[in-house]
């Protein structure tokens with residue numbers, strides 16, 4: 001049997017300073033034990049049991065106590081007047097239930113006691129009255145009861161007073177010692193009367209037994225089973241109960257019954273559970289005991305707020321917590337173990353969603369009765385750190401929509417909503433709100449408020465976090481009691497800086513806060529749903545949507561969909577230069593590996609080019625000189641709310657041998673301002689910033705202006721604002737120096753990067769000499785086009801520069817048009833054989849979709865159309881298709897000479913899977929197009945993104961299928977012959 005590690009002696013310092021007592025995680029040990037974990041349970045569970053006189057409360061209490069034999073239970077009686085009055089319980093006793101390890105304290109401790117004058121008028125005294133009306137005193141010493149129970153709840157022992165029933169006063173010299181216990185049962189007819197007493201109770205039970213029914217049962221039992229006559233039974237019953245003497249009769253009629261009606265019965269409404277038939281109701285008592293057992297294993301706050309759920313602790317979970325709380329943990333391990341825990345929280349949270357029953361047939365033909373998940377669901381990250389839970393959520397809920405809420409801490413009242421991006425139909429969805437640390441609860445409350453304003457019912461919100469501070473739980477649960485909070489551990493408290501104690505590691509990041517608290521103050525991420533900095537570590541070669549994509553294409557007739565995973569490392573991406581912090585203490589730099597923490601680079605000293613461009617997650621240890629000019633403008637930059645910079649390396653001089661090209665390269669820094677409008681609150685700052693940095697839209701600040709890419713065999717110039725494809729180069733660096741751009745480390749193999757792979761595939765689908773129109777062309781990087789159409793006029797400069805470098809020997813015609821594809825899209829289709837579209841993430845403009853759907857009808861009209869009218873001056877240039885010039889054959893001709901036909905082939909390059917699906921479905925449903933081929937490319941390994949190259953052909957494709965099946969038939973025929 002493997003050795004088990006169960007020690008809880010591992011005390012270490014968490015990132016926030018205090019110690020966390022945890023476990024060493026031993027991979028061999030997987031089981032859990034409640035006893036070792038029960039450590040954290042401090043406060044007893046308090047149950048109030050009320051009901052009318054002789055309703056069976058005592059039986060119920062006894063049964064609960066017996067069933068909880070493995071816990072320490074204390075029973076505290078308020079007192080039962082009738083029992084006292086008939087002398088049946090005129091004494092207190094301490095019973096020892098040694099066999100079942102239970103100490104049960106039995107007493108009538110909180111009768112206040114009467115003065116000498118009151119004792120004389122004892123018959124007028126209503127012991128069943130909570131605020132005695134006759135002699136104006138309280139029958140019970142509620143204050144003392146409160147004090148005792150408070151002490152017991154805090155784990156202290158108390159001395160309960162003993163009541164002398166003979167003299168109607170407390171014994172001054174004797175007390176009963178009651179020790180701390182797991183469960184306190186407060187029993188009495190009026191224990192629900194005082195709100196302060198009720199507030200002490202975690203559970204309130206009302207025993208609801210009709211006295212007449214009890215009497216009737218007794219008569220039946222004694223006459224039928226014991227052969228006695230009714231009169232003697234009644235006599236005995238009356239003797240035993242409350243009607244044996246005239247005094248009792250009077251007391252019952254005068255006090256007990258009215259007090260029951262006036263005070264006991266109305267307090268029934270405070271009960272959480274009403275038990276009909278008292279101690280006979282075994283089912284109810286079983287359920288109650290089950291509930292108490294669950295609660296005993298829970299954190300105290302769960303006893304107060306029924307919608308707090310802490311995932312059940314096991315040694316594995318405690319072990320993972322021990323790791324992530326250790327300030328010495330590596331960031332990699334921290335992210336790994338946090339992610340594991342977050343997944344458990346997400347799974348637990350999903351368990352609170354509604355479901356419908358469903359049956360499926362298994363491969364054996366049997367029926368399995370199961371459930372169907374709730375489909376109307378979405379996640380909402382509270383931006384800064386909520387995104388760190390998105391991966392886990394996506395892993396558990398395929399294709400889940402995730403919205404974002406950004407709340408700024410230092411705004412009005414310490415919190416200000418800055419940004420929200422939520423699904424339009426959020427009011428119909430259950431919402432999983434994500435934030436790994438619940439600290440003060442302020443951001444959470446504001447986010448919940450926003451969701452409610454958007455129409456989400458409070459009870460539809462499940463707030464998921466990794467750790468919670470009690471302060472945060474109080475704050476959220478008091479205000480939104482119907483919101484469920486699911487967490488993996490509840491910590492002790494918050495410190496003065498509102499950090500959770502003991503908190504979690506690794507050691508503080510450069511902004512002085514722990515990573516988990518502030519890993520994602522990613523303003524760029526509010527602009528696009530994911531950024532290339534948001535990478536994950538698992539399944540780098542398989543984006544999560546891959547399976548969905550394969551199924552999607554199969555459904556639409558493409559069963560040979562391919563996916564090119566490309567290289568998983570060393571690819572080039574435009575690094576985003578992140579900006580964080582405050583204007584007083586800004587950080588400008590790159591994301592730290594695996595996180596959204598910014599590594600400040602104030603003293604750029606060169607050599608950083610290689611690292612910056614090699615891979616977005618590799619942070620330059622050295623600094624970069626070329627961005628210094630821009631960085632010096634930091635004070636301006638920090639007045640912006642949303643701000644993003646891009647840096648890209650230029651190959652600069654591609655006539656140099658590849659291995660030397662980047663040594664003398666330059667970095668291009670692009671600054672992009674994001675504001676809702678130029679009249680926004682910070683417009684003044686925007687203008688300052690624009691003047692200083694952008695000039696008239698763009699201003700060249702310093703360094704080389706030119707930025708060159710070598711794509712598809714030609715040199716392409718990219719202006720600062722032009723779109724630039726990611727994953728185009730394979731660079732190898734050693735100690736920060738570039739070794740190679742095209743060869744692997746052993747110097748032999750040349751491997752294409754993702755974009756080059758896509759271009760190679762794309763070229764196969766363009767027949768030689770075809771007339772091609774490239775809508776959404778950027779600077780024309782795809783390089784096939786006869787006509788490039790692009791909305792960003794800045795790309796014109798790039799286009800021109802590229803043309804200048806093209807070999808003059810090329811004989812072809814190419815034009816670049818500054819135009820909006822969505823305006824009169826049909827005019828751009830006329831005269832093209834092949835249409836290439838490479839739209840932004842949002843997909844094709846609706847007008848273009850409309851034109852493509854109606855292409856058949858348009859075809860007839862097109863013959864009579866004029867050539868497209870272009871508002872800007874056309875740039876007619878020679879062009880090259882790609883490196884293999886010999887395969888290129890574009891006859892020299894002008895657009896006017898071309899046919900008026902409309903494209904037969906549509907090549908769709910997509911970077912937005914969701915929009916692609918929509919566009920594709922719209923095209924196919926028109927029956928004007930069918931899908932012929934589809935390929936996927938791993939442009940951003942480690943992200944959710946998939947790049948698609950889809951080839952559509954005109955018509956429904958029915959004839960193609962027929963032809964294929966015809967061929968098959970022939971073959972079969974020939975075989976038969």
Ligand SMILES: C[S@@+](CC[C@H](N)C(=O)[O-])C[C@H]1O[C@@H](n2cnc3c(N)ncnc32)[C@H](O)[C@@H]1O
Nearest residue numbers: 723776777778781790791792820821838839840
């Ligand atoms: C994904 S990029 C592709 C650029 C180019 N194909 C490349 O590979 O470099 C999309 C381009 O479409 C342009 N664009 C966006 N909306 C447009 C519109 N309505 N008309 C024309 N171009 C548009 C953008 O400016 C951007 O350059």
